[in-house]
Amino acid sequence: MKLFRKIFVFLALMVLLQNSCRNDYKHPVPDVYVDLLVNINTHYELQNVNGFIYKNDYGFNGIVIFRYSLNEFMAFDRACPHHPYEYDCRIEVKEPPLAIDECCSSRYLLLDGSVVDGPSKHPLKQYRTFFDAERNYLQITN
Structure with missing residues (x-):
């Protein structure tokens, strides 16, 4: 009987631990399909860090592409996570690497x-970036 109880307690703990490891976080900015190829040679602004x-x-509401270092780029949705459905409110870069949403005065660091x-309680929605230094192309996807 004690062995049965120990097995039952062990299995119950395993079920509880498994369910507690789920990541149920949903970013407030909706998911949209993104697959963008940018030729860095045609964008003078991206040829320098910052x-x-x-x-x-x-x-969802535009993308800001930021050159983080010589071989690293960051891409974020311009929708403010505090009020993503206010389409007239987009984050803007004022003093790199800081971006601001003028509607709610939230400020974000474009490094991450x-x-x-x-x-705002949420970070900017980030997209994946892949930089091909040989061809000088940047691909942005989600």
Whole structure:
């Protein structure tokens, strides 16, 4: 009987631990399909570290592409996570590497998308970047 109880307790703990490991986080900015290829040679702004451009026809509310280092780029959706459905409110880069949403005054760090200050509780929605230094092309996907 004691062996049965120990096995039951062990199995119950395993089920509880397995369910507690799930990642149920859902970013407030909706998922949209993104597959964008950018030729760095045609964008002077991206040829230097801390340079940035906007691609407003991609992502949920546009994408900001930021050159983090010589071989690293960051790409974030321009929708503010604090109020993603207010389409007139987009994050803007004022002083790289900081971006701000003028509507709610949330400020974000473009090095990782984290909130610097303001009411937003969520980081910027980040997209994957793949840089081909040989061809000088940047691919952005989700």
